[in-house]
Amino acid sequence: MITSFYMPTRIVSGSGALATLGTLARDLKMSRVLVVSDPVISAQGFHADALAALSEAGITVSRFDECGIDARCSHIDDQGERVRRDRIDGVVCIGGGSVMCTGKGIAIVATNQKPMAECTGVGQFDRKALPMIMVPTTAGSGSEVSQWTIVKDEVRHLKLLGGGPLSFPDAAILDPVTLRSLPMHVAALPAVDALTHGVEAYLSGIASPLTDAVALAAVRLQAASLRASINSDDDRARENNLVASCMANIACGNARLGHGHALSLPLEGHLDLPHPYGVGVLLPHVVTFNLAVLPAKVRPLAEALEVETAGLSRQEMISACADAIRALYADIGFPTRFTPGQLPRDRVREMAQRAVPGLYAGIAAKDFDPASANDRTLIASPAARKMTVRQAEEIFGLCVA
Structure with missing residues (x-):
């Protein structure tokens, strides 16, 4: 490749x-x-x-x-x-x-x-x-x-x-x-967005050793500094968090972004959901979905997220990655689910269909008819694992409180 x-x-x-x-x-x-x-x-x-x-x-x-x-x-x-x-x-x-x-x-x-x-x-x-x-x-x-x-x-x-x-x-x-002047609840939103960039770059099907190195370093720095950057008056942690978010985008700018961003797009465009909420709530599910086909990447990501991996099976490490992200969310005041008002259950199927063009379709997305997508239609994404509309619908369902 x-x-x-x-x-x-x-x-x-x-x-x-x-x-x-x-x-x-x-x-x-x-x-x-x-x-x-x-x-x-x-x-x-x-x-x-x-x-x-x-x-x-x-x-x-x-x-x-x-x-x-x-x-x-x-x-x-x-x-x-x-x-x-x-x-x-x-x-x-x-x-x-x-x-x-x-x-x-x-x-x-x-x-x-x-x-x-x-x-x-x-x-x-x-x-x-x-x-x-x-x-x-x-x-x-x-x-x-x-x-x-x-x-x-x-x-x-x-x-x-x-x-x-x-x-x-x-x-x-x-x-x-x-x-310095950012309130905690405001700082948490972009910080989670940055975390999704590093993780999704690492889970990309077009990732390379170069992007993996930058992405993992970004996730590791975020996991180590994000709490202090948001919850305390720690300029060094803020600087580390800025550098980490920059590195995460360098990684995803070259390896591209995956399912979290593709699925969040219709929520933002049609339900006016702020971008960090969309990608952040989806992230633990995207991690679990993609790591299933990336066995060599499970342990490095878990360790970057500060998971103690000794004695854990591969599946346990995958679950621990999702749990570590949710624990981080809890510490910085970020939600793990959408409210029914943010994503009504009666629109879950529609949102899964609208996600099909993906993030990189640009203006061509305007010509896509969501009703043309069936259960087996693939979401356009460079992520390592292909996702169908049916799988996207299931993930959306897990994300609604």
Whole structure:
């Protein structure tokens, strides 16, 4: 099997790294930037420090602070036009996954001069995105090192993925100062998202020794630091968690994401379920499902999750992996099941059918008729084990309280 590993983003990490923002922007030949954020982050002291660093470097700053829970095509298209009109030559994102996906989308449409919906799918645009610097304020999505952006098409109620090598961010700044103000319940959501990235990369059918090494190291670092990062005032744990989430995305950016993300997609698009809830609740079930066909990967994953494996059979280790994830959830206040309001039981079958196109279908998903899927229809996914609609329906059923 031929594999590929590519990571062009420059990563600057550590306490005080945010002070390098102005220098990085100058190195990328930025002179007029759009700073993308949200109303909460833009009110933080570190956001003001970042703007000051850009101004001190002689860079003209424009702002868009209206990002919401999802990156929305309407925001991206409007701001892409603004960037072209105002001759802005760089995008700086300060925020979580939705902010970074919004900024990435803006950088894509600004140079390709077509709506974001037409840029979704794999490599569906020809021009390199504007230079981008990412400052993540959650240890979660890892979008700061990802070529992909996930956006919501509000008109068709679809979650769409777009990207390719032309949309990698140019630089990422990982500074634990950005995590200090996060309440526990807020910090837990992106942290779980990051954990799913590392685990699903490891369980991918196109994983390689390179991606396995990065994915396992990310999971190990997350398991060791996540509780302290969220539950205590521990800057070192926050820094480790930021680095781990970045590593997890490097792994899944090359090995791709699996069933958890494919099954979560219709829940997000049609039931408005926040992304971390979808992938996080599904994760223990995805682990159990895929490890059944990956015997050589069971013990390494269990040990990365801090499972004491001595004396355990392979099946016991698989169960212990799922239990370790649930125990971690309990310690950080993350749910293990969907409420009936989040996923009504009478829509479980429909959601399983809607999951068939998978994460990487892009705009082609709009042409899929869910009613055409039967029990044996396969969910499109690079995961190591193939999953049918019937199996997806069963997993959804296990996830509803």
